[in-house]
Structures are given as structure tokens and as C-alpha cells.
Amino acid sequence: MATVQLFLKACLIMDQRVNLKWWLHFLLVCMLFGMSFGEVRYILPEEMQRGSVIGNVARDLGLKVTELDARRARVVAEGTSQLCELDTASGNLLITQRIDREELCAQAIVCILQYQLLLENPLQAYSLVLDIADINDNSPVFAVGKIQLDLVESTVLGRRFPLEIAHDPDLGTNSVREYKLSPNDHFALEISTQINGNAYPELVLKKALDREAQAEHVLKINGIDGGNPVRSGTASIHIRVLDANDNVPVFSQQVYKASVPEDSAIGTVIAKLNATDLDEGLYGEITYTFSHLSDKIGGVIEIDPVSGEVRLSGAIDYEDASTHELDVQAKDGGGQASHCKLVIDVLDVNDNKPIIEIKSASANVVENSKPGTMVALINIYDLDTGSSGRVTCRIQDGVPFKFVSEVKNYYMLVTDGILDRELQPQYNITVTATDAGSPSLSSVKVLTIVVNDINDNPPTFTQREYNANILENQPVGTFVMKVKAEDIDDGSNANILYQLSKDTKSEVSSFLTINSDTGELFTSLLFDYEQAVHFQIKVTARDGGDPPLSSTCTVNVFIKDQNDNAPVVLYPVQNTGFIAEDRVPVEAPKGYLVTKVVAVDADSGHNAWLSYRIIKATRPNLFMVGLHTGEIRTVRAFMEEDEPKQTVVVSVTDNGPASLSATATVSIEISDGLAVLNELFEFADASQDSNNLTLYLIIALSAISALFVLLISGVFYFKLCRHSYVYRSNNASLPMFPTTYCPPSFTDLNRCGTLMKDERYDSFLTTGSWRGDFRFASSTDTDTLKQRSAAYQKHTLRRASTDRATLKVRAGVPQPCYVFQ
Structure with missing residues (x-):
């Protein structure tokens, strides 16, 4: 149906005076179209406007219009x-460029353009044949605009030129059909x-010439x-009347035929033309020229004007x-000329490599x-x-x-x-096409196939477990690690x-x-080493695939201690308005243990190492304090001029980089009512080894x-009690360690603090233990002999439990701390 419609359109454009030969050609085309399978043939005139509809391909091939977009239909040219x-959108085949039949097919009787309609998913190909019909879009053109003829006045009537x-x-009918000569008295056309079937105009002399007239x-x-x-x-x-030149050149043949291989070298002689003129002298000298050469053949073939040899002047392509049909003119010196035709057949040789064209829109594969x-x-x-022209193709192995x-x-x-992008993301496929000529020619083209990724690999952490250290008290937003x-x-x-994993404990997240x-971790609150020294958090890495894949790693965060806690004095209790007094016998020798300043530091390690120094005293150089x-x-020894009451201010300093300190005021009363044990005096000046x-x-x-x-x-013991050497006091007047100095938050997580975990402290001071020490025990014992025992005088602090991992003062009812003098 499409062919018939296009034929009717062509008929309206083309001349109605179609000869029988054209009708036979058209019927032959129609018969070929009816016998073809898988192709559609359209007949259309040349020079149709851009955007003109050639035909509806979808309807003619029985396809649905909606299939064209879905299957990425497109038309591709073949060569x-x-x-x-x-x-x-409509299924129409449209003109996109100017179609000039003479440019595409020159003088060929049939001008056929071959196209392919390609559809993908699944792949289908249909042949589209465009038969370009000629229209009268070119005017006849003479090779030269001015024709020179020299005729002798003796030329006989009826002579043809x-x-x-x-x-x-x-x-066809659009080519030159007739010639007309301007009215005159001497010549007719x-x-x-x-013989070759071509029509030539000839000028016929009808009236005798008279050069003088x-x-x-x-x-x-x-x-x-x-x-x-x-x-x-x-x-x-333009006719010049000359004297007698009554013979014209005569070719030995009316039609010359020659053949030349297309790979012939420039200068190869194709044919030699021969024309003779019976005249002598100037009128017998013959010059050979081509009557007309097209643009394509103009620079390829030339003729020697004297010898008549036809040679190659450029590359000729089958x-x-x-x-090629060429008209040759032989003209003598008097202007007389004759014509012949030269037919040159170009012999095909295997001079073209196979052509490889990639027609697919993209070369990607999942x-x-x-x-x-x-x-x-x-x-x-x-x-x-x-x-x-027979081609075979292959790709490389492997x-x-x-x-x-x-x-x-x-x-x-x-x-x-099977394809795996992670093993090989792309392939360079070498396509080799080889023809069957002798020798054969080959073409190679590399086609890059890109393997598109799917989400088949989860993210992988560079480490399954990370460890990070951070100082306590760092501001919120401090970088931890990445x-x-x-x-x-x-x-x-x-x-x-x-993101933080959902498996992380809620209190830690x-x-x-x-x-x-970026995966960078930052603090979201202030860390306190004394509250927690370590916590663990899990991080999940999730990719952007669909569905997404993920993996998890563990981050161990260790909090490092800073010197952010000043020492706290536990004894003597520094209550406002009241400081417990320590009594010392007036007979106390040099080196006598008067009392002990007890302080703790909630920090750990070096930050909790405490140093004691006297910064102020009532009587200088009377008392000294142990550094650690x-x-x-x-x-x-005391002298009479020494005041009975002495005040000593002790500075307690920790060992942090920027040390913190506290002061303890110790009130000492020198009393002559206390006895000093004589059996212990001998140890006053002994060394530590003794x-x-x-x-x-x-x-x-x-x-x-x-x-x-x-x-x-x-x-x-009973003797001391009878003589009242032991100072007794009720619970109300005894100094105690207030709970404010022992908060439940005191925790030594590094096992290096000055207070131990789960311990309650009771203390007492012996009257004569100048070599002794305070003892913190779980019960109160006033056994004086027991206090004199060396086992009770060795250590200042005793741990009451076997678990010494952490320090923590239990909250609850405070236990009173007793001091005995």
C-alpha cells in the first residue's frame, strides 16, 4: 500500500509522457518488491523537502508504534x-537531508539506497530500500558557451557540421530531447x-556562403x-567564412572500447584514438579534445591533443x-570537426579493506x-x-x-x-574482518565493552577492630578517630x-x-575518666546499592586520665571553726611521730602521686613532714621556749603535668601529761634498716x-587504763572524716589511686608510737600493746579486701572515724 501511494505521488511530479521503457522498469521494480521478504521498498522523487514523509514503516512492517521507542528502533545506512x-512517535520515515539523484547515482538507470531498520530487545533487522526517481531539476548545459566554426566559402550545400x-x-524524458537554432538564412539544424544511439545536433548549410558578402x-x-x-x-x-577546407577529420571507429584496472598507475595509456583528414597543411592538422567531462572524471582521465592517447591523470575507482562514456572531438586547423565515443570499463581489484561499523548505541553489559x-x-x-567483497569476521580467543x-x-x-566487574571491569574486543580477495585484506577495530556494576559486594572495613585513646574533659566535637x-x-x-550500629548499647550510643x-568519630559529651575508663561502640558501613549491603566493625575507646582533681585532705578534718588537736608528749625525742596528714586524689597514675610539704609553721624547724x-x-626535742600549741600548714601537691594542691592545717598541743615509752627511745635515731x-x-x-x-x-593495757593514759572521748567530740571528702564517685579504674574499693576506714593514734603510723581498719581497737607491735607500725594504709582493682567509696550511712591519743 505504501509503495502504491508513493508511486502516485511520483507520478504527479514526473512527466506524464513516460515512455514504454520506464514503464517496464517500474513494473520490474514492483515485481522485485513483491518477491522480497523482510524488506520494504519505497519509490520517491529526488529533491523532496526535509521532513517529508517517505512512508509509515510501522504500518508497512506490521509493527506497533509503541514498540519503536520501547525497542530503541532506528534506521542505519549501509555504506x-x-x-x-x-x-x-508516529512510525513515519522522514527525509533529513537533500536527496540529489545525480549526486548519488550519476547516470545510473536505477538509483537504489539500502537502509536497515534495527530494533533491540530482541534484536530484529528489516531492510528498507529507497528507489530514487528522477525529476527535472537540472537544465541542459553546453560544455562551452561559444562554439567556433571556420567554413570555407566553397562549402557545398547540404554539408553537415x-x-x-x-x-x-x-x-529519461528529463534529459535533452531537442535542439532549436535561432532563425537565419544560411543554416538549419x-x-x-x-551508431551508439546518442543524438547529436548538426548544422546543415542551406545557402551558399559568400565571404565577401x-x-x-x-x-x-x-x-x-x-x-x-x-x-x-x-x-x-560563431562561424567564420574561410577559404576552402573541404575535408573533415574522420575517426577510424565511431566507438572505442577500453578497460583499465582500478589500481593502475597514473600515466597509464588507456586507449589511442586515430582520426585522419585528407586536407594538407593547416587544414590537415588534427586536435583531440573531450567534448564534456564530469566533475568526477575531469581530473582522472586526460587526452593528448596531438597523439590522441588517453591516459590516467589520477586515481580511478571502480x-x-x-x-565511463566519453565524447571525443577531432578538429582540424580549419575548424572542421568530427566526434566519436570512448567507453572505458573499470576493472575491480581488491583494493578496499572490509569496513567495520558499530551500530549499537552503547557497548555496556551488566x-x-x-x-x-x-x-x-x-x-x-x-x-x-x-x-x-565476501567478508568473514572473528574476535580474539579467551x-x-x-x-x-x-x-x-x-x-x-x-x-x-560469566562476567565479574570486580575481576575485569571492561574488555577490549578486537574485531578482525577479512575479505576473500587475493591477496586478502583485513580490517581491525577494537570495541570496548564496559561491564556495568551490580551491588554484589558489601563494604569491608580495613580493620575489624579499632582502638582509640582520648583524654578526658575534651570539648564536645573533639575528633576521636576515623x-x-x-x-x-x-x-x-x-x-x-x-552510622553507629543499632547493636551498640543505648547508654553508649x-x-x-x-x-x-567520612567515617570520622567525634565526641558528643564530656568524658570523665573517674566515671568510665573504657567503652565499646560498633560502626556500620552501608553502601548505596539497591538493596544495600553493610558490614560492622568494633571501636574500643579508652579514656586517658588528666590531672583534673585536686587532692582532698581526709585527716585532719578541715572543718570551719574547728580543727582537731593532736597531742604530743613534751619529752618526745627527735623523729617522734606526731600525726599524719591523710589525703587522697581521685585521679590515677602519676596524677595521683601526692607530695607533702610544710609551707607554714608556728615554730620553724620544729616539725618536718614525710615527702610521700x-x-x-x-x-x-622540745625546749621550754617552744609554744605549747603549734600550728603547721601542710601543702599536699599531686604529680600531674599542671599540679594541683590542697592545704591541711594541723593543730598540735605539746603536753607534759603524756608518757613516752622508754623502751622505744633507742629507735629514735636508728636507720630504716634497723x-x-x-x-x-x-x-x-x-x-x-x-x-x-x-x-x-x-x-x-589495764595498767594504762588505771592511770588514764588513754584519752577518751565520746562520739560527738571525736573528729571524723565527713562524707563530703569521700564521695561515691571516687573510683580508681586504673588501680593506681590512693583510695581502695569497698573499704571503710576507722583510725586511731597511739600515744607513744613515735615510730608508728595511723592504721585504717574495719574495727576500733584500743589495745596499746597491740599498737606497739611492729606489725601495726609498718604500713600507713591497709586494704581490707582482696579486690584492689578499683576505688569506690560506698554511699550510705557514714561510719564514724575515731582518733585516739
Whole structure:
């Protein structure tokens, strides 16, 4: 139906005076169209406007219009330029460029353009054949606008003079059909048909010339084609009347035939023309010229004007034209001329490599594609003919692809194995096309196949577990560390977002925040080493795939201690308005233990190491304090001028980088009512080694004479009680360690603090233990002999429990601390 409609359109444009030969040609085309399978043939006139509709391809092929967009339908040319396109919205085939039949097919009787309609998913190809019909769009043109003729006045009546023909690129009735000569008295115009079938205008002398009457005649000749409307071309004829030149050149043949291989070298002689003239002298000298040469052949073939040899002056190509018909003129010196035709057949040789054209829009394939998935569509053809035009193609071995061909000259590249983008993201497929010529020619083209990614790999952390250290008291937003995960996928599938895992404990998840793009962790609150020394958090890395994949890592955060707690004095209790007094015998010797300043630091490690120094005293150089023990001892024996009440201010400093300190005010009363044990005086000036040796001897002696020691201790105890050597006080007046100095938050998580976990402290002071020490125990004991025991005088602080991992003062009812003097 489309063919009939287009034929009717062509008929309206073309001349109605169609000869029988054209009708036979058209019927033959229609018969070929009726016998073809899988192709649609359209007949259309040349020079149609851009955007004109050639035909509805969807209707003619039985396709649905909606399929065209869905299956990415498109029209591709086979070896020619793209002169039409498919409107997928309507299914119409539209003109996109100017179609000039003479430019495309020159003088060929049939002008056929071959196109392919390609559809994908699944791949289908249909052949589209455009038969370009000629219209009268060219005017006849004479090779020269001015024709020179020299005639002798003795020329006999009826003499014929062949003239240049007018050239019209159109065919059939649109070509030159007649010639007209301007009115004159001496000449008439007649058309002569030669052996080759071409019609030449000839000037016929009807009236005798008289050079003396008219030496020059100027005529005009019109070449008129048979188109509708008609077109014409004009040339002028200038005739000079000369003396007698009554012989014209005569060719030995009316038609010369020659052949030349298309790969012949420049300068190759194709043919030699021969014309003779019976005249002598100037009238017998013959000059050979081409009557008309087209633009394509003008720089390829030349003729020697003297010898008549026809040579190659450029490269001649069989694919441009297989046959060339040339009109040759032989003119003598008197202006007489004759014509012949030279037919040159170009012999095809295998001089064209196969052409490889990629017709698919893209060469991408998803990595999980099944075997047999089409990746690319390739058109391979050869401009040569015969065996030289038969092409075979192949790809290299070792790639998961193969060629499948279902349409002539079209090859589908399909998958032939499993693809994995992470192993190989792209393939460079080398397509080799080889023709069957001798020798054969090959073409190679590299096709890059990109393997598109799918989300088949989860993010992977560079470490399964990270450790981070951060100082306590750092401001909110302090950078902690950066976790990093990698995803070997590509594109959005490799875009990683970080977040705190839902598996993290709820009370810990608020400790840190994370930058979802970079994986950087920042603090979201202030950390206190004394509250927590370590916590664990989990981070999840999730990619941007659909569905997304994720993995988790563990981050261990260790809080490092800072010196942010000043020492706290536990004893003596520094209550406002009241400071407990420590009593010391006036007979106390040098080195006598008066009391001990007890302080704690909630920090850990070096930050909790305490140093004691006297910064102020009522009487300088009377008392000294142990640098690390806090024990206050006498520097010398008391003298009468010493005040009975002494005040000593002790500075307690920790060992932090920026040390913190506290002060303790100690009130000491020198009393002569207290006795000093004489048996202990000998140890006043002994060295520490002697002290230790004495302690070991006392322990050994106590172990051997346990019963004796117990008896003596009991007697001594009752004796002291009878003489009131022990100072007693009710609970209300005894100094105690207030709970404010022992908050429940005191915790030594590093096992290096000055207070121990889960301990309650009771204290007492012996009256004569100048070598002794305060003892913190779980119960109160006033056994004086027991206090004199070296086992009770060795250590200042005793741990009451076996668990010494952390320090924590229990909250609850405070236990009173007693001091005995």
C-alpha cells in the first residue's frame, strides 16, 4: 500500500509522457518488491523537502508504534550517508537531508539506497530500500558557451557540421530531447543519431556562403529537455567564412572500447584514438579534445591533443563508477570537426579493506547478565565485488563473548560466559574482518565493552577492630578517630555511609557522633575518666546499592586520665571553726611521730602521686613532714621556749603535668601529761634498716612467745587504763572524716589511686608510737600493746579486701572515724 501511494505521488511530479521503457522498469521494480521478504521498498522523487514523509514503516512492517521507542528502533545506512530518519512517535520515515539523484547515482538507470531498520530487545533487522526517481531539476548545459566554426566559402550545400551536445544530468524524458537554432538564412539544424544511439545536433548549410558578402555568422542554439516544465540551455555559434577546407577529420571507429584496472598507475595509456583528414597543411592538422567531462572524471582521465592517447591523470575507482562514456572531438586547423565515443570499463581489484561499523548505541553489559545477552551490533561489509567483497569476521580467543549473525552483514556480539566487574571491569574486543580477495585484506577495530556494576559486594572495613585513646574533659566535637571501609563495587554501589550500629548499647550510643560520609568519630559529651575508663561502640558501613549491603566493625575507646582533681585532705578534718588537736608528749625525742596528714586524689597514675610539704609553721624547724607519707615528726626535742600549741600548714601537691594542691592545717598541743615509752627511745635515731630488723625480731619474738606477749599486753593495757593514759572521748567530740571528702564517685579504674574499693576506714593514734603510723581498719581497737607491735607500725594504709582493682567509696550511712591519743 505504501509503495502504491508513493508511486502516485511520483507520478504527479514526473512527466506524464513516460515512455514504454520506464514503464517496464517500474513494473520490474514492483515485481522485485513483491518477491522480497523482510524488506520494504519505497519509490520517491529526488529533491523532496526535509521532513517529508517517505512512508509509515510501522504500518508497512506490521509493527506497533509503541514498540519503536520501547525497542530503541532506528534506521542505519549501509555504506551511504544517513539521508532519512525514523520518527518513533508516529512510525513515519522522514527525509533529513537533500536527496540529489545525480549526486548519488550519476547516470545510473536505477538509483537504489539500502537502509536497515534495527530494533533491540530482541534484536530484529528489516531492510528498507529507497528507489530514487528522477525529476527535472537540472537544465541542459553546453560544455562551452561559444562554439567556433571556420567554413570555407566553397562549402557545398547540404554539408553537415556536428555541434557540441548539451549535457543534462537528468535521465529519461528529463534529459535533452531537442535542439532549436535561432532563425537565419544560411543554416538549419538537424538531429543525427549515431551508431551508439546518442543524438547529436548538426548544422546543415542551406545557402551558399559568400565571404565577401558576410564574413561571420553568429547563431544561437538551445538545448531543451523533456521535463515539465521544460528547461533549456543556450550556446552561441560563431562561424567564420574561410577559404576552402573541404575535408573533415574522420575517426577510424565511431566507438572505442577500453578497460583499465582500478589500481593502475597514473600515466597509464588507456586507449589511442586515430582520426585522419585528407586536407594538407593547416587544414590537415588534427586536435583531440573531450567534448564534456564530469566533475568526477575531469581530473582522472586526460587526452593528448596531438597523439590522441588517453591516459590516467589520477586515481580511478571502480566503486565510484564501473563504466565511463566519453565524447571525443577531432578538429582540424580549419575548424572542421568530427566526434566519436570512448567507453572505458573499470576493472575491480581488491583494493578496499572490509569496513567495520558499530551500530549499537552503547557497548555496556551488566555483570550478572545471562549467557547470550546481546552487547553490541556490528555491520561489516566490503565495497569490492565478487570474492573480494565476501567478508568473514572473528574476535580474539579467551574472552566471554562470541559472534551471532542472523541478518546479512550484521553480527551480534553476545555474552558467552560469566562476567565479574570486580575481576575485569571492561574488555577490549578486537574485531578482525577479512575479505576473500587475493591477496586478502583485513580490517581491525577494537570495541570496548564496559561491564556495568551490580551491588554484589558489601563494604569491608580495613580493620575489624579499632582502638582509640582520648583524654578526658575534651570539648564536645573533639575528633576521636576515623574508621574506613572500602567497597570494590562501582558508582553508587560503592558510596559508603557510616552510622553507629543499632547493636551498640543505648547508654553508649550517645557518647560519640559519626560523620556519615567520612567515617570520622567525634565526641558528643564530656568524658570523665573517674566515671568510665573504657567503652565499646560498633560502626556500620552501608553502601548505596539497591538493596544495600553493610558490614560492622568494633571501636574500643579508652579514656586517658588528666590531672583534673585536686587532692582532698581526709585527716585532719578541715572543718570551719574547728580543727582537731593532736597531742604530743613534751619529752618526745627527735623523729617522734606526731600525726599524719591523710589525703587522697581521685585521679590515677602519676596524677595521683601526692607530695607533702610544710609551707607554714608556728615554730620553724620544729616539725618536718614525710615527702610521700605525710607523717609529721619532730625535728628536735622540745625546749621550754617552744609554744605549747603549734600550728603547721601542710601543702599536699599531686604529680600531674599542671599540679594541683590542697592545704591541711594541723593543730598540735605539746603536753607534759603524756608518757613516752622508754623502751622505744633507742629507735629514735636508728636507720630504716634497723627499724626493719627490729620489726622482724619483734615479729619472730612474738611468734615464739605468743602466750607471753598476750599476757604482758593485757597487764599493760589495764595498767594504762588505771592511770588514764588513754584519752577518751565520746562520739560527738571525736573528729571524723565527713562524707563530703569521700564521695561515691571516687573510683580508681586504673588501680593506681590512693583510695581502695569497698573499704571503710576507722583510725586511731597511739600515744607513744613515735615510730608508728595511723592504721585504717574495719574495727576500733584500743589495745596499746597491740599498737606497739611492729606489725601495726609498718604500713600507713591497709586494704581490707582482696579486690584492689578499683576505688569506690560506698554511699550510705557514714561510719564514724575515731582518733585516739
